Amino acid sequence: xxxxxxxxxxxxxxxxxxxxxxxxxxxxxxxxxxxxxxxxxxxxxxxxxxxxxxxxxxxxxxxxxxxxxxxxxxxxxxxxxxxxxxxxxxxxxxxxxxxxxxxxxxxxxxxxxx
Amino acid sequence: xxxxxxxxxxxxxxxxxxxxxxxxxxxxxxxxxxxxxxxxxxxxxxxxxxxxxxxxxxxxxxxxxxxxxxxxxxxxxxxxxxxxxxxxxxxxxxxxxxxxxxxxxxxxxxx
Numbered sequence: 573x574x575x576x577x578x579x580x581x582x583x584x585x586x587x588x589x590x591x592x593x594x595x596x597x598x599x600x601x602x603x604x605x606x607x608x609x610x611x612x613x614x615x616x617x618x619x620x621x622x623x624x625x626x627x628x629x630x631x632x633x634x635x636x637x638x639x640x641x642x643x644x645x646x647x648x649x650x651x652x653x654x655x656x657x658x659x660x661x662x663x664x665x666x667x668x669x670x671x672x673x674x675x676x677x678x679x680x681x682x683x684x685x686x
Numbered sequence: 687x688x689x690x691x692x693x694x695x696x697x698x699x700x701x702x703x704x705x706x707x708x709x710x711x712x713x714x715x716x717x718x719x720x721x722x723x724x725x726x727x728x729x730x731x732x733x734x735x736x737x738x739x740x741x742x743x744x745x746x747x748x749x750x751x752x753x754x755x756x757x758x759x760x761x762x763x764x765x766x767x768x769x770x771x772x773x774x775x776x777x778x779x780x781x782x783x784x785x786x787x788x789x790x791x792x793x794x795x796x797x
Contacts, residue, residue, distance in 0.1 A: 603783045612695070614774065614789035615729075622783060630784070662728065666783060674719050674731040675776075675785050 575599070576678035578663050584684045591650040593681050595663030604646035605664040605675060606630075606638065615662065621646055622668070653685045688713050688779045692788035700796055702764050707791045709758040709775035718751050718758045719776045719785070729774065733760075765795045 579594035597604065603622050607615040607630075617630030619638040627638050635657060639647045646665075650657055660682050664675040689712040699705050709718070717736055721729040733742045735751035735758060742749050746769065748761045758775055776787045 605785065607787070612789065614692075615776075615787040617784065617786065620784060628784075631786075664729075664785075666785075668783065674721075674734050676731070677729040679728045 576663055576665050576676050578661075578678040578681050580681050581679065582682050582684075584686060585650075585653050587654060587685055589650075589653050589685075591653045591683070591685075593648040593650075593661055593663075593683070595646045595648070595665075595678055596644050597646075597665040597676070598644065599665065599667070599676070600643065601665035601676075602643075602668045603666045603675075604640065605666075606636075606646065606648045607662045607664065608632070609660040609662055609680075618648065650683075653683075655685050657683065658685045659683060688715065688777060688784075688786045690775060690777050690786050690788040692773075692775055692791050694791060695789060696792050696794075698794045698796060699762075699765050701766055704764065705762050707760040707762075707773055707775075707793075709760070709777075709788055711756050711758075711777040711786075713756075714780050715753070715756070715777040716780045717778045720749050720758070720760055721774045721776065723772045723774065723790070725771075732773075762793075767795050767797055769793060770795045 576597045605620040606618040621640040637649045663678040666675040720732040733749040738753040740751045772790045772792045774790045776785045
């Protein structure tokens with residue numbers, strides 16, 4: 573089974589702190605993604621990466637950055653956390669495949685910024 | 687820019703009834719996905735639809751894709767309580783791996 577593991581289920585951080593969310597996948601997938609999920613807004617793409625050291629902005633990149641130094645690991649960084657970044661964050665991975673298979677998701681990190 | 691819309695946002699239905707969730711997308715997409723999310727849990731893949739006219743079924747759920755209408759449907763037959771969850775559709779712009787999700791449909795099946 574594909575496994576996507578996020579480092580924390582719950583996090584509480586203070587406004588202005590630098591926050592790191594870590595994600596690791598064990599299936600050698602090329603693509604990795606960070607989404608945030610908010611009630612009534614569904615999942616919104618923050619950043620994605622299709623290879624080591626490669627990244628592309630999603631629909632809501634402001635206030636976030638990412639790092640992919642190894643194929644299996646994709647980190648989301650909140651440079652200076654703000655209360656409007658309180659949300660559920662979901663990491664996902666997918667292969668580059670002729671059959672275009674689906675993305676597999678981690679268990680989510682619920683971040684609260686106080 | 688690809689946008690994905692789902693309706694309805696909320697659906698409360700009686701056990702044993704049938705209903706359909708609709709997923710519209712705004713630009714050409716060659717792949718359509720359906721996911722299920724239980725409260726407090728992550729997303730679980732249900733169906734992958736790769737071509738016009740594709741139909742897939744699993745138990746009481748059936749998904750279809752009409753690429754000309756840019757429409758996918760998730761049909762629920764004879765609903766049971768265990769189907770209560772939030773259902774998401776997602777599409778990818780042709781030639782990319784950028785998954786864009788709809789807002790989700792929160793389904794509640796009443797006994």
